[in-house]
Amino acid sequence: MPVLTSPESRPRGIRSHGARSRGSRRVRSTIDARGSGIPRLLWLPAGVALCFLVLPLVAMVVRTPWGTLPGQLFSPAVGAALWLSLVSAFSATALCLVLGVPLAWVLARSGNWPAVPRRLLRALVLVPLVLPPVVGGIALLLLLGRNGIIGVYLDRWFGITIPFTTAAVVIAEAFVAMPFLVLAVDGALRGADRRFEDVAATLGASRWYIFRRVTLPLIAPGVAAGAVLCFARALGEFGATITFAGSLPGVTQTMPISAYLAMQTNPDGAIVLSLLLLVVSIAVLVSLRDRWVSGVTA
Amino acid sequence: MRKSNGPAQNGPEQSTLEQSRLAQTGLQAEIVVEREAFALQVELEVAAGRTLALLGPNGAGKSTVLRALAGLVRLSRGRISIAGTVLDDADRASFLPPELRRVGLVPQDYLLFPHLTVVENVAFGLRATGTGRETARARAIDWLDRVGLTAAADAKPAELSGGQAQRVALARALVLEPRMLLLDEPLAALDAEIRSQLRSDLAAHLRDFDGCAIVVTHDPLDALVLGDQLVVLENGRAVQRGTPAEVAGTPRTGYVAQLMGLNLVVGRIFPPTAVRVTRARPESGAAAASSWRGTVASIEQQLAQVRIVVRTEPDGQNVMADITAATMAAAPITAGDTVWISVDDADIRTA
Numbered sequence A: 001m002p003v004l005t006s007p008e009s010r011p012r013g014i015r016s017h018g019a020r021s022r023g024s025r026r027v028r029s030t031i032d033a034r035g036s037g038i039p040r041l042l043w044l045p046a047g048v049a050l051c052f053l054v055l056p057l058v059a060m061v062v063r064t065p066w067g068t069l070p071g072q073l074f075s076p077a078v079g080a081a082l083w084l085s086l087v088s089a090f091s092a093t094a095l096c097l098v099l100g101v102p103l104a105w106v107l108a109r110s111g112n113w114p115a116v117p118r119r120l121l122r123a124l125v126l127v128p129l130v131l132p133p134v135v136g137g138i139a140l141l142l143l144l145g146r147n148g149i150i151g152v153y154l155d156r157w158f159g160i161t162i163p164f165t166t167a168a169v170v171i172a173e174a175f176v177a178m179p180f181l182v183l184a185v186d187g188a189l190r191g192a193d194r195r196f197e198d199v200a201a202t203l204g205a206s207r208w209y210i211f212r213r214v215t216l217p218l219i220a221p222g223v224a225a226g227a228v229l230c231f232a233r234a235l236g237e238f239g240a241t242i243t244f245a246g247s248l249p250g251v252t253q254t255m256p257i258s259a260y261l262a263m264q265t266n267p268d269g270a271i272v273l274s275l276l277l278l279v280v281s282i283a284v285l286v287s288l289r290d291r292w293v294s295g296v297t298a
Numbered sequence B: 001m002r003k004s005n006g007p008a009q010n011g012p013e014q015s016t017l018e019q020s021r022l023a024q025t026g027l028q029a030e031i032v033v034e035r036e037a038f039a040l041q042v043e044l045e046v047a048a049g050r051t052l053a054l055l056g057p058n059g060a061g062k063s064t065v066l067r068a069l070a071g072l073v074r075l076s077r078g079r080i081s082i083a084g085t086v087l088d089d090a091d092r093a094s095f096l097p098p099e100l101r102r103v104g105l106v107p108q109d110y111l112l113f114p115h116l117t118v119v120e121n122v123a124f125g126l127r128a129t130g131t132g133r134e135t136a137r138a139r140a141i142d143w144l145d146r147v148g149l150t151a152a153a154d155a156k157p158a159e160l161s162g163g164q165a166q167r168v169a170l171a172r173a174l175v176l177e178p179r180m181l182l183l184d185e186p187l188a189a190l191d192a193e194i195r196s197q198l199r200s201d202l203a204a205h206l207r208d209f210d211g212c213a214i215v216v217t218h219d220p221l222d223a224l225v226l227g228d229q230l231v232v233l234e235n236g237r238a239v240q241r242g243t244p245a246e247v248a249g250t251p252r253t254g255y256v257a258q259l260m261g262l263n264l265v266v267g268r269i270f271p272p273t274a275v276r277v278t279r280a281r282p283e284s285g286a287a288a289a290s291s292w293r294g295t296v297a298s299i300e301q302q303l304a305q306v307r308i309v310v311r312t313e314p315d316g317q318n319v320m321a322d323i324t325a326a327t328m329a330a331a332p333i334t335a336g337d338t339v340w341i342s343v344d345d346a347d348i349r350t351a
Helices: A017-035 A040-063 A069-073 A076-108 A115-130 A133-144 A151-158 A166-191 A195-202 A207-218 A220-235 A239-245 A255-265 A267-288 A291-297 B012-025 B062-070 B118-128 B133-146 B162-174 B192-208 B220-226 B244-249 B254-259 B325-330
Strands: B027-034 B039-046 B051-055 B077-082 B085-089 B103-106 B180-184 B212-217 B229-234 B237-242 B263-265 B268-270 B275-278 B289-302 B305-312 B318-324 B338-344
Touching (some): A076 A115, A076 A166, A115 A166, A195 B062, A195 B103, B027 B062, B039 B212, B118 B133, B118 B162, B162 B192, B254 B263, B254 B318, B263 B318, B289 B318
Parallel strands (some): B051 B212
Antiparallel strands (some): B027 B039, B263 B268, B289 B338, B305 B318
């Protein structure tokens, strides 16, 4: 191994010419790599990629009708869509917290389960993440629609119809956004030191007390990061919502749907709505900073 | 009441008396924990008001003993009872979960809850078991007073020094008046300067505690100062038990001998200062002496003397020799040299 042995310590007879030059080059490149080991050939596609990500947003900001912005922003149509979006995204996040945190708990503590159910559970949680949202909307309709597997009984026995209501918006958003919260909390739980729970148990605390007073506070940053991601995903939800809940103004027409429809009749309104969504997205990014990577992938 | 012998060496009547007293107040444990790569099997007895020091190298199973006693690990076989209450009995499948055991734990690194203040940490167990907020706080403050930390009551654990954290962890466990107190390497995380002070503080707290206590440590000084009884654990087995004086004076294994600063070679115990190191084979002359051939493994300057470790041939046992710097200068020795070590029989005790 030429790299591990310094050239001076090697007996002259053994040191071949090739080994020496390879060794010295390796040593130099490890020092250089700390600065930048980027091949020149990569700079161009990397630059194109960055433009590809940023330029559309720049175009939007450039074309924003700044003069009429306040008017558009406070118009009843935009106001209704904004209000509906916020209410439904907050409700969906709350629903995900109530149901998703316990699910993340089971997922994180499934380490000693047999491999098949453990992997199946994880795959099921991840399905909405990779599923086209429209497919999610159709699936929700088939379950909860008026003629759906459960929906038909909800309608017949209780007179409850879910599709094309604000409740449908919340359900569609929660369906799509839940994995973000579950994965963030799961990651936080796996990273948490379980010895704190052990100590709490020796101090007489029940499992429920430990959950509330020790583990949950310890993973609070992870839960918060998950909730913010979940909220961002719910706020931008389009496909599942329009399929399952339609686009009734003031009832199910959230900001993304409103922006999409407005592009045909009122492009300026669409741009204003999009700008609003962009601002929210940037706020989410800033609030998470480095936490979003560690929280989700840890 | 310092037991000078293990139970096996007691007379039958004495053993019965001892047993019944222990059954009423103390800990009786036969702990067997089996994992794929590891088997722990050890019997422990501690009378109320006494402290047992569990000494052993890393990986000997010391922490697993504590986890089993605390109820964080289930026994594969065996039985744990304290003051007549069965905590775990593998044969009868009865298991008391940790939250019902009233066994206090001061874990390694202390593990104070980082999101709670110091007083909330100490009050945690009281709150968890249904004590009202005000009462819990008052009793926690009282205990903080006993460990001299009232001023830090509203600080967060991150603001504490290692020694302060240790005392908070101690108060957190003791405020619940546990039947047994378990301390896992209570001094390992501390700086050398405050270590001796905290060691004697801890010894005082253990004297005041009327339940039984077990201190796990890999430091012989901790074990000798804190323990009324010593159990040395190696590879999941108790290799030696007795009072600190017995264990320190008559080590039974090479590990214990080394910890106590003594050499143990083929059943002969002798201090490093009695060892002579020479290049030539010692003449079998006037004084009766034992000698071995070996290779110098390490040489280290220690204050006024030089500690040489010689690996004997063919057994490969490490023998420590302390020689003066002057002796060393007169006949220099380097690592890897083949040397003879010899000890006068007058300096040798048999194990």
